[in-house]
Amino acid sequence: MINHLPQQKNRKIPFVSSDDNQSEQSLHPSEHKDEASMVINSDTNKCRTADEVNRQTLVNWQTLLAEVITDLDWLLAKLNISHIKPELYVPEGFSLRVPKGFVAKMQPGNPQDPLLLQVLPSKHEQVAVTGYVPDPLAENNQNPIKGLLHKYHSRVLITVTGACAIHCRYCFRQHFDYQANMPRSEQLTQIQSYISEHPEISEVLLSGGDPLTLSNRRLFLWLQVLEDLPQVQTIRIHTRLPIVIPERLDTALLDRLQQSRCRIVMVLHSNHANEIDAHTKQYLLQARDKGITLLNQTVLLAGINDTLEAQVALSERLFEAGVLPYYLHVLDKVAGAAHFDMPQAQAVDLYWQMLAKLPGYLVPKLVQELPNRPFKTPVDLYR
Numbered sequence: 001m002i003n004h005l006p007q008q009k010n011r012k013i014p015f016v017s018s019d020d021n022q023s024e025q026s027l028h029p030s031e032h033k034d035e036a037s038m039v040i041n042s043d044t045n046k047c048r049t050a051d052e053v054n055r056q057t058l059v060n061w062q063t064l065l066a067e068v069i070t071d072l073d074w075l076l077a078k079l080n081i082s083h084i085k086p087e088l089y090v091p092e093g094f095s096l097r098v099p100k101g102f103v104a105k106m107q108p109g110n111p112q113d114p115l116l117l118q119v120l121p122s123k124h125e126q127v128a129v130t131g132y133v134p135d136p137l138a139e140n141n142q143n144p145i146k147g148l149l150h151k152y153h154s155r156v157l158i159t160v161t162g163a164c165a166i167h168c169r170y171c172f173r174q175h176f177d178y179q180a181n182m183p184r185s186e187q188l189t190q191i192q193s194y195i196s197e198h199p200e201i202s203e204v205l206l207s208g209g210d211p212l213t214l215s216n217r218r219l220f221l222w223l224q225v226l227e228d229l230p231q232v233q234t235i236r237i238h239t240r241l242p243i244v245i246p247e248r249l250d251t252a253l254l255d256r257l258q259q260s261r262c263r264i265v266m267v268l269h270s271n272h273a274n275e276i277d278a279h280t281k282q283y284l285l286q287a288r289d290k291g292i293t294l295l296n297q298t299v300l301l302a303g304i305n306d307t308l309e310a311q312v313a314l315s316e317r318l319f320e321a322g323v324l325p326y327y328l329h330v331l332d333k334v335a336g337a338a339h340f341d342m343p344q345a346q347a348v349d350l351y352w353q354m355l356a357k358l359p360g361y362l363v364p365k366l367v368q369e370l371p372n373r374p375f376k377t378p379v380d381l382y383r
């Protein structure tokens with residue numbers, strides 16, 4: 001049955017504590033003071049303090065985050081595709097949002113560009129399709145403590161922010177009630193206590209939104225809170241920032257992650273080889289060289305990466321950038337994203353082709369996430 005969906009609610013972006021009622025990108029770079037070691041500028045041969053270098057980098061990523069494109073007409077004009085406007089709409093809530101650097105990776109004049117299709121609000125989103133629901137993983141209000149999701153035996157997930165640098169039109173959390181599910185300062189102690197009372201928890205996932213939209217200062221606070229718990233051995237950061245604003249992997253962040261007493265795993269989210277250009281690759285390799293384990297998860301998206309060529313190119317490009325393919329997700333059936341879905345038989349057929357074409361270590365696991373299952377469910381390849 002097909003109906004028209006109501007307009008989405010405004011997606012409010014809550015913050016971790018009361019002093020966070022200020023946008024992350026509005027933090028003045030001077031708040032970020034770091035070590036005073038000296039760095040040689042190869043152009044001028046002059047010394048600059050590491051603090052100056054970091055400040056410059058921070059201005060860069062936070063400025064890029066502040067300058068994301070939200071104007072549909074600007075985007076269409078920039079890409080010279082204004083004629084497709086009748087097929088699009090302006091959402092009230094989960095708005096258009098895309099960093100300029102990501103737009104620069106799109107092909108002008110091509111309305112089917114695989115990066116563009118991930119961010120363009122299509123009128124297809126307004127069509128309600130049976131089986132596609134606002135909370136496909138039943139996450140809302142399932143938390144033992146606000147912001148803490150304990151779905152898997154040895155891992156917990158914390159939604160540290162509702163903010164993202166990019167709005168992916170297929171996002172399974174696009175209707176998520178971040179207001180109701182975000183930890184505030186008083187929940188920090190509760191989260192610490194909860195983890196302490198569950199000795200089986202050895203790994204904590206920072207998620208959102210995108211945890212790397214937090215300033216270094218706030219992110220480092222979270223790291224410290226977790227590192228203070230001796231049972232926590234691994235901190236996992238789920239993020240799309242290094243793909244859409246690679247400058248986010250600044251020196252201060254990478255140094256802090258390298259110094260952590262915990263193992264740091266960064267699970268990136270990239271869906272197409274075109275997202276990883278030489279500039280992005282350079283930043284990812286720097287992170288890899290700091291000892292951070294880099295994995296990638298991809299969502300299988302009709303018309304975007306549903307061919308063997310696209311999947312092979314993505315796995316190979318990731319590997320060149322020091323990243324291993326981890327998961328290939330069948331689309332979560334979220335309301336408004338049915339046009340990105342593809343029949344599961346077609347996904348399985350594609351996966352067999354990937355197995356035949358790629359070395360085993362470059363084939364991600366084909367999985368689907370089902371509500372209330374304590375693990376990701378492998379897709380049955382023999383049905």
Ligand code: SF4
Nearest residue numbers: 164167168171209240
């Ligand atoms: S970056 Fe991740 S959380 Fe944010 S909109 Fe995209 S898929 Fe959703």
